[in-house]
Amino acid sequence: MKRIPLICYCILLWASFAQAELTVVGNSPDDVTLPYLHMTGAQMSDRAQPDRAMHADLSTVTDEAWILPVRSSQLSPGPITPRALNMPGLQPFFLVGGDPQSLTWLRQHAVGLREMGAAGLAVEVADTESLTRIRAAAPGLTILPVNGNEIAIRLKIEHYPVLISASALEQ
Template identity: 40%
Template sequence: MSLASGCPNAWPTEIQRTLTVIEDRGGASALPYYRALNLLPDASDTPPASAPSVIPHPATESDMLPVRSALLSPGDVTPRLIRAPGLRPVFVVGDDPLSLAWLQRRAGTLRDLNAIGLVVHVDTRTALDSMRRLVPGLQLSPTPADDLAQRLGLRHYPALITATGIEQ
């Protein structure tokens, strides 16, 4: 039984003003049930306090750290073809020695591709800043990227993912 199926004439005036009756097949009002369950606002109730409009402190990138992927680890990536038309190039790295060497070696290509970097393993802001200094001009964002890894069947990094393939 719902309030909408009850008799409109038995509803409080404020509800009658806000509802548009599409069809009325008669029946008994459900209003007594709603009142018994305390589901309708009482005119004597004070309105609930509004939520604060200011967050105690805005979230920062440091609040996201440490980042650790549950599905990805450093290792060899076997190159393979994929079909992802329109995908902007993305690379997946961590702050491990393999990833850092890969970043240095591939930085020019990554810049040329305007690739976005997903840092899937980094513990501190200091480590993330150090990675950024290593490859200036590349966007590095901390994120576990587990959803991406699962969708692409990716198990290891560092990796470059383009619209046509995955490679190391």
């Protein structure tokens, strides 16, 4: 009876030393996957650069109606108290809705938002017409419909419109 537990312990001990070796595709010239990488146009030197912002190609999105309506139960239109943030590397973004306060705020701040390269998240959007109105208030800015509850919880905010940058949260 005592042999079985001893064998189990030995197997567990040996298993910890039996680790799979990581294989990098296209790492050697005789790699069989190399022709496939060349056929797909993948480059061996392509590497993500952490100091550069990566943007999704949204030109292929043609119909966003399936996302709508977007509701963010943790957020509502209203004033916010500006405060400092310490989030180095955060690209500026803003939260808006389809309400009159958000549309007015967007019209007033559109030029500044465009100059700083801020992206927009529409956190309250009823339908495609509402999304069109939001985007028309700030032409040239990327504004996507997204649920903002997680952002609201993490940044401890209750209201929008709001601009969030690496150094501040402001209206």
